[in-house]
Amino acid sequence: MRKIVLAKSAGFCYGVRRAVELAEEKAAQGIPCVMLGPIIHNRDVIDRLAAQGLRVVDRPEQVPDGSAVIIRSHGESRAVHEHFAWRWIEVFDATCPNVTHIHQIVEEAELRGRQPVIVGTPDHPEVLAIAGWCKAPVVLSGEKDLEKWLESGENRNNLPLTFVSQTTSTQKIWENCVKKAKKLCTNAEFFDTICGATSKRQEEARQLAAQCGLMVVVGDRQSSNTKRLGEICRESCPEVLLIERAGDIELDRLPQADMVGITAGASTPAWIIKEVFDKMSEEILEMDKSFQEMLEESFKTLNNGDKVTGTVVAITPTEVQVELGIKYPGYIALTELSDDPTVKVEDIVKVGDEIESIVMQVSDRDCMVKLSKRRLDINKGWEEIEAARENETVVEGFVTEDNKGGVVVSVKGVRVFVPASQTGLPRETPMSALLKQKVRLVITEVNRARRRVVGSISRVTRAERAAAAEKVWAEIEDGKRYTGTVKSLTSYGAFVDIGGVDGMVHISELSWSRIKHPSEVVKVGDTVDVYVISADKEKKKISLGMKDHSQDPWTVFTTTYQVGDTANVRVVKLMTFGAFAEVVPGVDGLIHISQLADHRVEKPGDVVAEGDKVDVKITDVDMENKKISLSIRALLEPSYDEEGEEPSIEE
Known part of the structure; x- marks a missing residue:
């Protein structure tokens, strides 16, 4: 053997890490507590927690009175939660946020008169928990089951279907089911709820397996996640070894291979991966540096102000949850996601995306890292603002505040003050008319030390209008048609902006009907179609008409x-x-x-x-x-x- 390479996403996912850390925290606090079922699929982790005083019970009825209970990462049914509420038992819910999201989808679907369909392994505890959040769930393992169920006519009420997927299913299985359902069903809806971290781990394992002569998959044999990784690796690699811990490795019996890949299921902790690596390194001459670096990353600490990159694993109504590859998960509050008040979360990030942010706070007490993408964008924004001032380039922003002196525009997260004289508004118009508007401006002054930036909207408006006017005068000719905006009205006609230049529509040219005032036909702000009757380029006067001369x-x-x-x-x-x-x-x-x-x-x-x-x-x-x-x-x-x-x- 010559080289060993570790898949970047091997080991604990965010949901599993969150569950284990919650259990360890409660054990350290000495709270009388039990776990309902193994909190994750890994016997070594369960044994370690048992040594800390946390035992496992199999049924809700076995939770002693006066004891708290930890709900495992796979989640539990609505009936289980109601049971504990009825008994006044304190619940510490370690359900993965991704799984909780699936619970909400199937519950709401049934309330809307739809039939929830769950794609996944029927007897998996996570699937059973999801099914427990609706009255009449249908669980299918793949497209063949789907086809049989549809042909059986069991959906007697012909309810519209809502499909979700659990992580025991692969992306390929899910996509095949969606394809089949779209052919056979009408009015079906699909929620691709396969965890982004799981999809990423499976894809990395597939790519790594194609390069290796031997793949080692580390994880509990009861873990569906680990089993799937093994199946995926066997599709591309001739030799695949599934082990639970370093003690399962027999070095003298390992197949010979120039390159060995290691991946691990979502329930495999970093210390087990490290033990496997240490044992295998006794026989391997060359070690991939990224492997050691990754192990170090999982234990490293962060400081406020650090810039980090992570993977989005869940999006809730209040925050974006990020897997950072360290012992603590990261959270970005929606208020810290963007400085643009009009932008939607789904337009910025999706589950599975990589996202760059800055560390605001590392909380050892809460076992979490607070992050901000908005503040990172602001830091980058200052650099762009300074460059815009130097190059006199036009920037865009949203008006966020107004006062008598002018308005404040947010540009790349940086506050830019625009004096009233530079807004381009008429004197009688209140500054509030620009609130929440997207505007274009140039930066006229930057003082980063004092956090002061000044800009001008009117300079851009004047320049753009002048350029537009020059184009109009260069191309104007009698009979040419324009779409314009009514700017003002007089007793004798209406002035219309045709793109940087105002022309006048005489009252007699507004309508075939006899009118006393232009307001009978148009009002300021109207968009109108006009044609040129005459244009005097020397005097800069344009006479326009609106009457349709095609019908005499x-x-x-x-x-x-x-x-x-x-x-x-x-x-x-x-x-x-x-x-x-x-x-x-x-x-x-x-x-x-x-x-x-x-x-x-x-x-x-x-x-x-x-x-x-x-x-x-x-x-x-x-x-x-x-x-x-x-x-x-x-x-x-x-x-x-x-x-x-x-x-x-x-x-």
């Missing part, structure tokens, strides 16, 4: 009405000689004063008012001059007989 109002009128038709029209203007009324938008007709009523009218206002809707008869159309004569009187006078004689009064 006169054509609309002539194709809709003809002489003799009745129309409902709107009175738009009164004159001494009659009233003008809109027949269709953009086309008015005249109701002469003599045609306003069937009696003499002194002035039009005695009969109609602007805005009135009235029925009229179209009596004449001057096609050449586009003039229309309308009459109310023609609809009020009695009809004539076919010969045109007026009926007598007697009739």
Whole structure:
């Protein structure tokens, strides 16, 4: 043998380490306590805990009155928790957070009227615990079981299915089940709840096994996790040895191999791995340095301010839990994850991701390390802020505070003050209008010693607007269409920003209908489609239109009405000689004063008012001059007989 290599993720996972440390803590405190079932699948660890005074009981009824109980990392059913609550027994819950998350998923799924389906080894204690959080669980070991269950018709109520996976299943088994379910089921939902640390350990073991002539898998023979590692290694390596401890190794009987790989199940402590390594090193000439370094890492201590990299193993509503490869787990509170108040946790990290953070506190009492990604980002942010000031580059940030003097923008976690004069807001606009807005700015002053940074939003706005305006003037031409924003209104029209340049839409070009004020058609802030009527590049003036010229109002009128038709029209203007009324938008007709009523009218206002809707008869159309004569009187006078004689009064 020449070389030995250890898989980086070998040994205790976060959940197991957390459970063992909780048990050791309670033993050290001298609290009368028992463990319900082996806290993890490792006899050596259980024997060590027994030596500290923690014995194992098999059933909840065996927990003595007055004693506390430790729930193992695999978790227990809801009924077990209710049993202890009923007996007023104190519970120290060492259930892995990943497993607790699965409990919540299946419980909520059933409450929503769905059928929970658990993919995993049916008799595994962790699977039994998950099944104990719903009334009618279905446990399947793989895609063949799934197919048989679906064909059996046992889902008689045809409930929609919710799939979860337990870590005794491999990623391949899970993916095959998902693929099969998507073909055979409708409205199914899938939660890939295989622990990220487990998936990572299995993949590293697979890759290492492909390079080695011998793989040594260390772990308890009752551990499903360890058994899976052995199965995975056998797929790629000709010789695989499963052992529980160093004493199981017979050096003179080890197969010859140029390279030996070692991996260990999630329930294997570092001291057992070290014993295995020490014994094997007696026969191995070359040792991979990363192996020794990893063992040292598992025992090393951290100090506040240290930068660390770990693997995300669980995400809860309040924190992200990180495996650091040391004796304590790491926690990042959601408030310490990002300085961006709008960002979602899932957009930053997922279970299985590597994450870099900074140590805020190492608590030996609580057996944990408090971490912050946000503060690490802030430290990096200062470097980026200084570079942005030097290079005059534009940065982005969120407005987090406002006052009379200006606003505070968070850029890369660094507070940047923007004076009111540099916000770009009109004087009458309150600074609060920018709160929670994403803005672009340049850094104008940096004093890291005083933690002072000043920036300007308006400089960016002016520069971007100037660049946009230059582009508009270079490309503008009559008839070109733009999408713009209404900036202001006057009595004679509306000013529209078409991308750095304002153009005016005259009131007559806002609508085919007759209007008194632009506000009848648009309001400030509206997005409108406009076209260029004319552009004077020397005077920097642009005339815009909004009316749709693709449909001529006169054509609309002539194709809709003809002489003799009745129309409902709107009175738009009164004159001494009659009233003008809109027949269709953009086309008015005249109701002469003599045609306003069937009696003499002194002035039009005695009969109609602007805005009135009235029925009229179209009596004449001057096609050449586009003039229309309308009459109310023609609809009020009695009809004539076919010969045109007026009926007598007697009739």
